[in-house]
Amino acid sequence: MARSRCTAGLVLVLAITAATLSLTFCSLEEGVALHNMMTKWNVNIPSWTPGSDPCDGWELILCTNGRVTSLNLTLAGISGELPEEIGVLTELETLDLSENDFRGSFPDSLANCQKLRVLDVQECNWNVPFPSVFLKLSNLEYLSAASSGLSGRLPEEFYAMKSLKYIYLGNNTQLTGNLESFTLMSNLVNLTVWSIKFDDYVLPEKLSTLKNLQYFNCHDCNLHGGLPESYGDLTNLIEFNVRRNYLTGGIPESFKKLTKMENFRVDTNSLLGPFPNWMFSAWPKLSSLYISRNQFYGTPYNISYLETRFNLTSRFKILRWDCNYLEGNQPCGNAGGNNCSIETVANTVGEVVEILKFAFNPNCYDDVPTDIISQVGYCNAHTLTCDAFYNEVVNQKVCPACPSSQTLAAGSTVDSGCLCHAKGSDSGSGFPVNAVVGLVVGLSSLFIIILGLVIWKRRKHFSFFDIFSNKEDAFDEEWEMPASVHRFSVEELARITEDFNDSHIIGHGGFGKVYAGTLDDGRMVAIKRASAGSLQGVKEFRNEVTLLSRLHHRHLVRLEGFCAEKEFQVLVYEFMKKGNLATHLYGDHAKFGEKTKLGSPLPWYKRLEIAYGVAQGLEYLHSFADPPVIHRDVKPSNILLDEHMMAKLADFGISKESPELDTHISTRPAGTAGYLDPEYFLRRQLTTASDVYAYGVVLLELVTGQVAIDHTRDDEYNLVEWAKKRFRTAGIISIIDPSIADDYSKDAFTQITELALRCSSFSKNERPTMKEVLAILDPMTANYDLGYFFEEK
Numbered sequence: 001m002a003r004s005r006c007t008a009g010l011v012l013v014l015a016i017t018a019a020t021l022s023l024t025f026c027s028l029e030e031g032v033a034l035h036n037m038m039t040k041w042n043v044n045i046p047s048w049t050p051g052s053d054p055c056d057g058w059e060l061i062l063c064t065n066g067r068v069t070s071l072n073l074t075l076a077g078i079s080g081e082l083p084e085e086i087g088v089l090t091e092l093e094t095l096d097l098s099e100n101d102f103r104g105s106f107p108d109s110l111a112n113c114q115k116l117r118v119l120d121v122q123e124c125n126w127n128v129p130f131p132s133v134f135l136k137l138s139n140l141e142y143l144s145a146a147s148s149g150l151s152g153r154l155p156e157e158f159y160a161m162k163s164l165k166y167i168y169l170g171n172n173t174q175l176t177g178n179l180e181s182f183t184l185m186s187n188l189v190n191l192t193v194w195s196i197k198f199d200d201y202v203l204p205e206k207l208s209t210l211k212n213l214q215y216f217n218c219h220d221c222n223l224h225g226g227l228p229e230s231y232g233d234l235t236n237l238i239e240f241n242v243r244r245n246y247l248t249g250g251i252p253e254s255f256k257k258l259t260k261m262e263n264f265r266v267d268t269n270s271l272l273g274p275f276p277n278w279m280f281s282a283w284p285k286l287s288s289l290y291i292s293r294n295q296f297y298g299t300p301y302n303i304s305y306l307e308t309r310f311n312l313t314s315r316f317k318i319l320r321w322d323c324n325y326l327e328g329n330q331p332c333g334n335a336g337g338n339n340c341s342i343e344t345v346a347n348t349v350g351e352v353v354e355i356l357k358f359a360f361n362p363n364c365y366d367d368v369p370t371d372i373i374s375q376v377g378y379c380n381a382h383t384l385t386c387d388a389f390y391n392e393v394v395n396q397k398v399c400p401a402c403p404s405s406q407t408l409a410a411g412s413t414v415d416s417g418c419l420c421h422a423k424g425s426d427s428g429s430g431f432p433v434n435a436v437v438g439l440v441v442g443l444s445s446l447f448i449i450i451l452g453l454v455i456w457k458r459r460k461h462f463s464f465f466d467i468f469s470n471k472e473d474a475f476d477e478e479w480e481m482p483a484s485v486h487r488f489s490v491e492e493l494a495r496i497t498e499d500f501n502d503s504h505i506i507g508h509g510g511f512g513k514v515y516a517g518t519l520d521d522g523r524m525v526a527i528k529r530a531s532a533g534s535l536q537g538v539k540e541f542r543n544e545v546t547l548l549s550r551l552h553h554r555h556l557v558r559l560e561g562f563c564a565e566k567e568f569q570v571l572v573y574e575f576m577k578k579g580n581l582a583t584h585l586y587g588d589h590a591k592f593g594e595k596t597k598l599g600s601p602l603p604w605y606k607r608l609e610i611a612y613g614v615a616q617g618l619e620y621l622h623s624f625a626d627p628p629v630i631h632r633d634v635k636p637s638n639i640l641l642d643e644h645m646m647a648k649l650a651d652f653g654i655s656k657e658s659p660e661l662d663t664h665i666s667t668r669p670a671g672t673a674g675y676l677d678p679e680y681f682l683r684r685q686l687t688t689a690s691d692v693y694a695y696g697v698v699l700l701e702l703v704t705g706q707v708a709i710d711h712t713r714d715d716e717y718n719l720v721e722w723a724k725k726r727f728r729t730a731g732i733i734s735i736i737d738p739s740i741a742d743d744y745s746k747d748a749f750t751q752i753t754e755l756a757l758r759c760s761s762f763s764k765n766e767r768p769t770m771k772e773v774l775a776i777l778d779p780m781t782a783n784y785d786l787g788y789f790f791e792e793k
């Protein structure tokens with residue numbers, strides 16, 4: 001309806017005058033539609049002014065030939081439905097609604113958008129059955145609706161949408177469908193359907209006809225049966241992920257043909273076979289290999305051979321074969337555990353950082369006396385001990401028990417990987433012999449498991465109940481405790497802080513108190529204990545520990561360990577002897593508007609050094625992962641200094657993630673006044689650019705010695721505004737910290753101020769990235785020898 005009006009206008013105007021006028025007419029109508037939608041969503045996008053042309057500088061919109069062709073509302077803080085006005089945008093090619101609180105059904109008018117090629121509706125709360133209007137988008141190539149609460153069965157017509165190349169439907173746990181039917185979509189390149197429970201229950205052989213398929217992800221799909229031989233024909237595969245299913249059998253020979261494979265992930269299944277050393281040579285691009293928690297046996301190539309022959313450390317991002325039945329010597333030697341896995345690699349700025357890349361234990365290594373204990377729980381799918389496995393399976397060729405509710409496929413043997421089928425799907429005649437074997441083996445291993453638990457209990461002083469309660473079990477299924485951090489007991493922490501005595505308190509935060517303590521080995525640590533009001537869920541806390549344990553950088557305060565028991569959620573960090581930057585700039589009782597400076601002010605080159613260090617820490621956070629880790633609270637009191645006055649960022653993490661999502665119920669601020677990204681008020685979201693803004697404020701503080709918000713300061717209490725005005729009119733001399741005023745590099749500080757003002761630009765598009773910041777600081781610091789700085793103080 002709306003569409004025909006616009007077309008009629010087009011014809012009419014074309015008849016009278018030049019094409020440009022007619023186009024304006026259409027886009028004006030599109031502007032009205034967009035403005036109406038914005039009003040319904042109750043958000044304010046300032047540039048969307050009624051009566052103006054959306055192609056004339058409206059945000060979040062792209063135009064081609066005077067018509068709106070792209071609308072990108074990702075993370076725009078929208079709550080509500082998709083109004084039918086969307087159907088006015090008939091030239092739309094890209095529609096991105098992702099990561100908002102969109103809900104409800106899609107309007108039929110969406111079918112007017114026949115040119116739509118890219119539709120991204122993921123991470124919203126639609127909570128509807130698969131929308132039938134999608135089926136009418138006959139030019140759609142890219143559909144992303146992951147994590148969006150879709151439910152019910154994928155309609156049969158969906159599989160007939162031949163234009164589709166990229167499908168992301170993962171994490172819609174209420175959705176069902178038929179995996180084999182995707183073979184109808186002959187152009188598929190990406191098929192990401194994890195956590196969907198398909199009714200065919202197996203990896204369909206016919207999927208091998210999808211010759212263009214590059215990415216296949218069906219983890220947690222409740223799949224039974226084996227890896228089809230026919231998949232060797234999927235020679236464009238780059239990523240294959242079927243982790244956490246119930247797959248059995250071996251890895252077919254034909255997989256050697258998958259020479260483009262980079263990421264192969266079959267962990268947490270019941271695959272069985274000799275260790276596939278052939279992958280290292282057959283797949284030259286392989287960089288992530290997860291075959292943990294299966295039943296592989298034999299001896300993997302040793303580490304030194306992998307290094308010399310296959311450039312192990314530079315080639316692999318992830319290499320994991322823990323929890324199999326592998327022989328040979330422990331790859332990391334006796335003491336190492338998984339620790340030879342802590343790789344030091346150079347990051348993007350040439351920093352040497354530590355990353356957990358490899359995990360090889362536990363297994364059945366020759367130089368480990370018995371690994372029964374470590375396999376209990378952690379390798380929980382294993383029903384056999386190492387001895388039993390090698391006696392019965394490898395030597396006597398008896399298949400191990402199938403996963404529950406499955407039976408051994410007729411004719412399957414150890415050499416063919418002991419393929420199992422879902423019960424009922426196989427013509428299982430009579431009583432399968434292996435069920436008996438399985439039962440006997442199962443009973444005897446139950447005895448061994450209990451024995452193991454008793455021994456374990458004695459060793460670790462765990463209570464027997466704790467192990468079964470699964471609540472805080474370090475080895476439970478759901479949580480692979482990071483190997484790089486120590487798990488402290490409440491008793492230990494209470495002892496070194498004299499029962500969390502106030503005399504040990506060194507700081508307070510929104511989350512609780514920070515205590516100092518000295519470990520038995522003499523190291524001092526800072527102990528952050530969450531107060532009752534800020535306890536997180538067990539899962540959230542674990543996620544935080546896992547994330548923090550992966551972040552290793554010389555300019556980030558190091559996580560030493562944690563404690564999670566009863567009402568205790570504690571993070572233990574390295575102790576930073578010289579306190580925080582705020583104290584060094586403003587004195588002991590640094591507060592806004594209160595300055596009592598220390599006797600010796602920070603020399604200017606030290607300030608430069610601190611600025612550089614903080615920038616490196618932030619850049620690491622931003623580039624560490626996708627999505628990036630956002631610090632969210634960069635400010636001098638979160639910049640700590642070690643005994644060499646080296647700066648390290650503290651208080652980064654994910655626990656502050658939620659508050660900004662809903663402005664109406666949010667009580668906690670996302671960040672600290674004076675450092676908070678002004679665009680936050682516009683979009684209600686913090687981004688890496690928000691950290692850059694706060695970093696700019698810190699730079700200004702280093703240059704000026706002025707606090708971020710000071711209500712006593714002249715006419716301007718906001719430091720950014722204050723410095724901007726003065727610097728632009730009277731230069732560096734008008735803002736420099738008087739305590740270094742007669743001894744500083746004018747050039748360096750002018751440059752830093754310019755950088756600071758760019759970082760704290762109002763619009764995030766004008767701010768540099770941390771990478772760009774580093775490129776500017778790099779030559780400035782290159783003139784100074786770090787060693788010289790470290791001798792200071």
Ligand SMILES: *[C@@H]1O[C@H](CO)[C@@H](O)[C@H](O)[C@H]1NC(C)=O
Nearest residue numbers: 072073074094095096118120
């Ligand atoms: C929408 O914008 C975001 C960043 O603002 C970008 O990452 C994303 O790729 C865009 N979506 C599409 C479909 O282009």
Ligand SMILES: *[C@@H]1O[C@H](CO)[C@@H](O)[C@H](O)[C@H]1NC(C)=O
Nearest residue numbers: 146147148149170171172173
């Ligand atoms: C899966 O979806 C749920 C809710 O829909 C969400 O909380 C969770 O973060 C999603 N998981 C991933 C890995 O995207």
Ligand SMILES: *[C@@H]1O[C@H](CO)[C@@H](O)[C@H](O)[C@H]1NC(C)=O
Nearest residue numbers: 142166189190192214215239
């Ligand atoms: C296909 O999927 C892979 C892995 O998820 C991703 O890296 C790639 O960008 C996707 N390609 C497109 C065009 O979506």
Ligand SMILES: *[C@@H]1O[C@H](CO)[C@@H](O)[C@H](O)[C@H]1NC(C)=O
Nearest residue numbers: 300301302303304305306329
């Ligand atoms: C590693 O494997 C290679 C090749 O199989 C062998 O020559 C070498 O001796 C092994 N090294 C160690 C330390 O086991």
Ligand SMILES: *[C@@H]1O[C@H](CO)[C@@H](O)[C@H](O)[C@H]1NC(C)=O
Nearest residue numbers: 284308309310311312314315
């Ligand atoms: C290993 O690295 C060296 C030097 O970087 C390179 O010449 C060689 O081709 C690499 N070998 C393999 C198998 O990737």
Ligand SMILES: *[C@@H]1O[C@H](CO)[C@@H](O)[C@H](O)[C@H]1NC(C)=O
Nearest residue numbers: 335336339340342483484485
């Ligand atoms: C790994 O082992 C080395 C040497 O024993 C030790 O210095 C280091 O702290 C260990 N790393 C981790 C993360 O356990």
